[in-house]
Amino acid sequence: MSMTAESRASDATRIDISCFHCGLPVVTGTTYTAVINGQQQPMCCHGCAAVAEAIVAAGLSDFYQHRTAPSRRAEDLIPEQLRGLELYDRGDLQQSFVRQEDEHVREAALILEGIVCAACVWLNEHHVNALPGVLEFRVNYSTHRARVRWDERQTKLSTILAAIAAIGYIAHPFDPSRQESLQKRERAVALRRLAVAGLGSMQVMMLAVGLYVGEAQGMEEWIRQFLRWISLVLAAPVVAYAAQPFFTAATRDLRRHQLGMDVPVALAVLAAFAASVWHTWRGDGEVYYDSVTMFVFFLLTGRFLEMAARHRAGQISEALVRMLPATAIRLDAGGTETVVPSAELAPGDRVLVRPGDTIPADGRVEEGASSVDESLLTGESLPLPRQAGDALIGGSVNIESPLVMCIDKVGAETVLSAIVRLLDRAQGEKPRLALLTDRIAAHFVAALLLVSVLVFLAWWYWANFDTAFRITLAVLVVTCPCALSLATPTAMVAATGALTRQGILTTRGHALETLAQVTHIIFDKTGTLSYGRPQVVAVEAVADLEPRQCLALAAALERGSEHPVGRALMAAAGAGVPLVSEWRNTPGSGVEGWLDGRCYRVGRPTFVAALCPEAIALRDDLDAASTWVALGDERGLLAWFQLSDALRPGAADMVAALQARGLQVELLSGDRPEVVAHVAAELAIPTAMGGLSPQDKLERVRVLQQQGAVVAMVGDGVNDAPVLAAAQISLAMGSGTQLAHATADMILLSERLEQVVRGVDMARRTLVIMRENFAWAIGYNLIALPLAAGGWLTPWMSAIGMSFSSLLVVVNALRLRQS
Amino acid sequence: MRILYLLIPMALGVVGVALWGFIWAVRSGQFDDLEGPAHRILMDDDDPRIPRYRDRADDDKPLNG
Numbered sequence: 001m002s003m004t005a006e007s008r009a010s011d012a013t014r015i016d017i018s019c020f021h022c023g024l025p026v027v028t029g030t031t032y033t034a035v036i037n038g039q040q041q042p043m044c045c046h047g048c049a050a051v052a053e054a055i056v057a058a059g060l061s062d063f064y065q066h067r068t069a070p071s072r073r074a075e076d077l078i079p080e081q082l083r084g085l086e087l088y089d090r091g092d093l094q095q096s097f098v099r100q101e102d103e104h105v106r107e108a109a110l111i112l113e114g115i116v117c118a119a120c121v122w123l124n125e126h127h128v129n130a131l132p133g134v135l136e137f138r139v140n141y142s143t144h145r146a147r148v149r150w151d152e153r154q155t156k157l158s159t160i161l162a163a164i165a166a167i168g169y170i171a172h173p174f175d176p177s178r179q180e181s182l183q184k185r186e187r188a189v190a191l192r193r194l195a196v197a198g199l200g201s202m203q204v205m206m207l208a209v210g211l212y213v214g215e216a217q218g219m220e221e222w223i224r225q226f227l228r229w230i231s232l233v234l235a236a237p238v239v240a241y242a243a244q245p246f247f248t249a250a251t252r253d254l255r256r257h258q259l260g261m262d263v264p265v266a267l268a269v270l271a272a273f274a275a276s277v278w279h280t281w282r283g284d285g286e287v288y289y290d291s292v293t294m295f296v297f298f299l300l301t302g303r304f305l306e307m308a309a310r311h312r313a314g315q316i317s318e319a320l321v322r323m324l325p326a327t328a329i330r331l332d333a334g335g336t337e338t339v340v341p342s343a344e345l346a347p348g349d350r351v352l353v354r355p356g357d358t359i360p361a362d363g364r365v366e367e368g369a370s371s372v373d374e375s376l377l378t379g380e381s382l383p384l385p386r387q388a389g390d391a392l393i394g395g396s397v398n399i400e401s402p403l404v405m406c407i408d409k410v411g412a413e414t415v416l417s418a419i420v421r422l423l424d425r426a427q428g429e430k431p432r433l434a435l436l437t438d439r440i441a442a443h444f445v446a447a448l449l450l451v452s453v454l455v456f457l458a459w460w461y462w463a464n465f466d467t468a469f470r471i472t473l474a475v476l477v478v479t480c481p482c483a484l485s486l487a488t489p490t491a492m493v494a495a496t497g498a499l500t501r502q503g504i505l506t507t508r509g510h511a512l513e514t515l516a517q518v519t520h521i522i523f524d525k526t527g528t529l530s531y532g533r534p535q536v537v538a539v540e541a542v543a544d545l546e547p548r549q550c551l552a553l554a555a556a557l558e559r560g561s562e563h564p565v566g567r568a569l570m571a572a573a574g575a576g577v578p579l580v581s582e583w584r585n586t587p588g589s590g591v592e593g594w595l596d597g598r599c600y601r602v603g604r605p606t607f608v609a610a611l612c613p614e615a616i617a618l619r620d621d622l623d624a625a626s627t628w629v630a631l632g633d634e635r636g637l638l639a640w641f642q643l644s645d646a647l648r649p650g651a652a653d654m655v656a657a658l659q660a661r662g663l664q665v666e667l668l669s670g671d672r673p674e675v676v677a678h679v680a681a682e683l684a685i686p687t688a689m690g691g692l693s694p695q696d697k698l699e700r701v702r703v704l705q706q707q708g709a710v711v712a713m714v715g716d717g718v719n720d721a722p723v724l725a726a727a728q729i730s731l732a733m734g735s736g737t738q739l740a741h742a743t744a745d746m747i748l749l750s751e752r753l754e755q756v757v758r759g760v761d762m763a764r765r766t767l768v769i770m771r772e773n774f775a776w777a778i779g780y781n782l783i784a785l786p787l788a789a790g791g792w793l794t795p796w797m798s799a800i801g802m803s804f805s806s807l808l809v810v811v812n813a814l815r816l817r818q819s
Numbered sequence: 820m821r822i823l824y825l826l827i828p829m830a831l832g833v834v835g836v837a838l839w840g841f842i843w844a845v846r847s848g849q850f851d852d853l854e855g856p857a858h859r860i861l862m863d864d865d866d867p868r869i870p871r872y873r874d875r876a877d878d879d880k881p882l883n884g
Contacts, residue, residue, distance in 0.1 A: 066861070118858030140852040188845050195841040199834055223820060230827050234834070 019044035021052050021168070023070030036061050051168035058127050058167070067119035071168055085158040085165075087327050087339060088173060094157070097173040104153050105135065110146040110161075112139060113170040120169070127167050128160060146171065190304050197242035197300050201293035203234045208290035221283075228280045231289040239273045243296045245303070264448055269296060275469065285470060328360040329353075331404065349407045353398045359405070361394040362414045367404040370587045371563065373397040383564060385588040399563050400587040451475065455789045467791070474788040491773060491813040495766040498817050504746055504759050511745040513770070514729040515763035517710050521658055521756070522701065522723075524715035525669035525679055528733055529753070530645040532716070533564050534627065536572035538642035543635075548573075550639035554631050556580050557593045557602045565629060566591075568643055569602070590629075600633045608632040647679065654753040655683045661760060664709075668697045670719055697723040714748075714756060731756065762816070769816055773809045780805045 020034070020041035032043035034052035043049040051071075055063055088094065099107045115121065121139045124146070128137040133154025139146045148160060157173070164171045207227045214224055243266075250266035272288040279285035328342045329352040337352060342360040345351065350366060353359055359372070371383035374396040383399050386392060392405055395416045411417065455475050459468035492513075496506045506512065526532050539547040555573030557580055558566030570577075580593030580600070590603010592611070601608045608630040626644035630637060655665050667688035669676045676690030689700065701723055704711050713720070713727035724730035724744050732744035733751055748755050784801060787793050793801075844850065 118855065118861075121855055122859065140855060184851070187850075191845045191850055192842055195838060195845075199838050199841075203830070203834055220820070223823065226823060226827070230831070233831070 017042050019048050020064070021048040021071050036064055048168075051166065054166040055123065055127075055168075058130065060123055060126050060167075063119050063123040066122060071114070071120070085161045086156075087341060088157045088161060098157070101149065104151050105149060106152055106157070107147065107149045108157060108173050110148060110164075110171040110173055112144050112146050112164070113172075114168060115139070115144045123167060124164065124169060128163055131155060131160065131163055134160060190300070193242040193245070194297075194300050194304055197238050197293065197297040200234050200238035200242070201290070201297040204231050204238075204289045204293045207231050207234075211287070225280075225283055228287050228289075231287065232277060232280050235273065235276070235289040235293050238293045238296055239269060242300060243269050246296075246299070265295075265299065267449075285466075286474075325358045325360050343411075345407050345410050347407050347410060351405050351407060353392075353403045353405055355398055355400055355402060357398055359392050359394050359396050359398060361407050362409040363392050363394075363405045363407040365390050365392060365403055366406050368402055368587075370398055370400040370403050373399055373564070387588075400585065451785065451789075459791070471789065471791045474791075474793055475785060491766050491770045491816060494813045494816040495762055495769075499746075499759065499762055502755065502758060503752070504748055504755050506746050511729055512763045512766045514710065515712060515746070515760060516767035518663060518712040518729060518760070520664045520666060520704055520709045521712045521714065522666045522668055522727065523685075524713075524720050525667060525671055525676060526645065527716035528714055528720075529651050529667070529679065529683070530647050532645065534568045534643040535646040536568050536641055537626065537644050537646060538640075539572075540640040540642070541638070542640065543638045545638055547639065550631055551641070552577050553595070553600060553638070554602045554629070554641065556595065557583070557591045557600055557631075559583075565627070565643060569629070569641065572641075598633050600631065600638075602629060602631045605630045608637065612636050645675075647682065648751070648753050650753045652683050654757055655685055657754070657757045658760070659684075661757075663760070666700075668692055668700055668723075670694075670697075694719045694722050698726055701726050731759070766816060769813055773812055776808060776812070777805065 020036065021043060032045060032049045033040050034043050034049050034056065035041070036052060036056055041052070043052060055061060094106075094108075097108055101107055112124065115124075124139050125137055128134055128148065133151045135149040135151060137146060137148045137160075148157075150157070150160060161171050161173075207230060211219075211224065211227055211231075213219075214227075246262050246266045246269065249262035253263055269292055272292050275285070276287040276289055276292070279287055325342055327339050328345055329337050330340045330345070331337060331350040331352055345361055351360060351363070355370065365386055365388050367388060369385070369387040372386045372392060373383045374393060386403070392403075393416070394414045452472055452475050456468050456472040459471050495512055499506055523529050536551070539551055541547045541550050545553075551569065551573040555570045555577045558569045559577065559580070578595055580595045583591065583593040585591045586603070586607065588604075589607035590601055592599065592601045594600070599611065601611045605628065609632075611634060612632050626642050629641040629643060631639045631641065658665055664687070665685050667676060667680050667683075667685045669679075669688075669690050670692055671690055673690030676688050679685075680688030689696075692700070697720070701711050701713065705726075705728070710729075711727045712729045712731065713723050714731045714733075715721075715724055716733040720732075724732060729746070730744045731746045731748055733748055746759060748759075780801070784793070
């Protein structure tokens with residue numbers, strides 16, 4: 001990582017030095033460094049250098065040895081942003097997220113951004129805990145949340161937030177009372193039930209071994225009774241407490257006049273337990289405590305794993321916190337700036353939006369001209385120019401220069417809220433599709449119940465009530481064994497685990513099953529098939545300069561630019577960029593600067609042409625998906641740069657592989673139709689539509705679904721969220737928004753597109769395994785059912801049969817782990 | 820075999836304690852983060868360069884600082 005002075009001197013023109021803090025390339029000629037562990041280390045920007053110095057000054061430089069991933073690039077903190085943090089000290093704003101422990105002690109929950117490895121947790125905890133007045137600061141590595149307790153007399157929340165910012169992380173306070181605490185409670189309750197069922201089943205199983213051995217070898221009657229009573233005591237809490245979710249679900253199903261999988265589960269648990277209690281009381285007959293407790297424990301384990309994966313997928317409320325800024329700068333009639341919470345803005349307010357800031361609400365531009373990045377909301381890949389009178393959407397980012405805007409709409413009326421409402425509605429409709437699976441299960445359950453009733457009536461008629469009851473129970477227990485209930489969950493868990501190791505996170509239980517049956521795969525373009533930001537794809541030197549020199553010149557002019565075009569030029573040029581003077585930015589057009597006594601311009605062809613004596617012929621070979629940027633000086637044009645939103649590697653292979661598997665691939669995008677058509681042609685996607693709003697995309701998915709298609713959607717942005725929710729199965733990119741994550745059934749953490757193909761393959765294999773398991777479980781039932789119905793099954797026989805069949809199913813499912 | 824009357828209730832007691840311990844662990848948040856603590860244990864907390872520990876280790880000279 002570290003570069004010595006010698007190696008830097010040996011190839012002065014262009015070598016790749018990376019920033020010691022964030023790992024991004026360092027522009028040669030810059031002098032940012034920081035002394036870490038006694039060595040001078042290169043830094044890419046002032047922000048990273050400041051952060052590194054803060055870390056060293058706090059004595060925490062071990063962070064750089066422990067970390068396993070480069071840190072996030074540190075943004076320079078503007079004094080205004082620091083002043084914005086002070087707003088969090090206001091009592092009225094604190095009400096929503098600060099808990100008062102006693103007179104002076106306060107507690108708040110924070111979302112931490114920028115955590116990449118365990119060393120970040122260590123760094124944050126040590127840095128903040130060392131602050132005077134901080135009583136406790138703990139970071140949860142799994143959720144990237146932190147809890148801070150502080151003494152109000154000694155420190156303020158803004159001081160703590162600023163301290164976190166100083167070491168390069170961003171912390172937002174959030175209101176944990178909503179989803180967060182709900183999930184936490186759900187998890188705690190699930191863990192408690194699991195513990196009760198687990199401990200209970202282990203103990204009962206131990207006693208059951210004694211009972212079975214006693215059955216075979218003979219056992220004194222009082223010991224047998226004693227063991228049975230103890231089993232009863234141990235099984236009672238398992239049935240009364242741990243199995244409660246099944247009873248609730250079963251009653252809910254029955255009330256809706258449906259038969260779900262929970263009905264026979266509840267029935268078997270209740271009937272087996274009731275019969276066991278009755279037999280224990282009378283001192284004869286069979287007891288089934290071991291089957292009951294083990295049954296409950298296995299089912300709960302499966303559900304717990306599914307819940308844990310779902311919780312991980314992130315939350316909508318958190319995504320919204322990130323989309324809209326917490327504070328805005330309001331201008332009063334005299335032009336005085338006041339920092340206010342965004343929630344306090346009202347229609348008619350005039351707000352100043354600095355470059356790099358997020359627009360706090362919907363409105364229109366009053367003064368200034370700039371370009372605005374709306375890619376997260378609309379999918380449009382390039383920033384759009386905005387000047388006085390143009391509309392601005394809350395949640396988009398101002399890029400070039402300050403804007404004064406007038407607020408039109410706030411809160412629930414904004415475009416962002418509308419998207420969220422669309423999403424809620426789509427999510428609400430999803431269970432109806434999922435009910436299809438339940439309906440199939442219902443037939444099986446109905447058949448099972450019918451057989452039990454018939455067996456009971458037959459034995460009652462030809463024998464007596466007691467025999468009939470005993471045999472019917474044997475039928476219920478034997479036909480509702482672990483094998484059948486384990487058939488799907490074990491295959492799911494094994495496949496989910498294998499996929500997670502490959503970088504595909506599964507967040508919903510039904511995801512794999514549905515993915516295996518998918519007929520159509522719909523892709524979003526921006527951020528999914530492409531990177532979502534422009535990259536230099538070609539340089540055409542017109543004059544006698546080398547292409548590389550032209551790039552270096554352009555990058556020098558764009559130095560420090562936040563505009564995606566500027567960033568792309570800088571990234572392409574790499575190191576070896578000279579310094580320009582008298583730098584001037586014309587928003588929406590380009591930049592100008594002086595170097596070696598000559599004036600250069602880079603930007604739109606017309607802007608560059610204005611500097612040159614002769615007019616520049618506009619490019620006629622414009623292809624729709626790319627933008628041409630010109631570089632020129634007073635003597636004429638120097639070079640053309642072709643920029644386009646480059647496709648991710650493997651996109652074409654992935655499309656071909658999916659088509660080879662018989663899937664219809666479609667492209668739906670909010671970007672300009674001609675760009676979309678170009679990308680579709682490049683990837684050989686037959687159906688592609690551009691210029692679509694989230695509503696249009698939703699319509700298209702509905703149309704396909706009405707034709708009977710099973711639709712998978714792959715997307716990343718907020719604009720994709722409603723479609724992700726409406727598709728039967730949705731995949732979000734790991735770099736996508738939290739909102740997209742919250743809606744998606746699967747998340748591609750590694751961002752490699754070939755993972756989509758792997759996911760489909762794995763899902764299909766899982767379905768095969770699940771069918772094998774079902775076939776085995778049902779085959780076993782077909783053999784066991786007549787035996788049980790005929791009254792030939794003794795307890796130890798069914799115990800061995802059940803264990804063997806469960807074991808087989810689990811082992812079969814575990815084959816999925818080897819991929 | 821009458822000892823079973825004593826041994827099995829004792830076993831029940833042990834199970835009760837185990838259950839109470841688990842529920843206490845869930846309540847006190849030990850299951851909230853299952854990944855972090857495994858890494859946390861590996862990080863040095865007593866490095867003399869951390870200001871809080873500097874007084875304690877005044878004589879120790881940092882190796883490379």
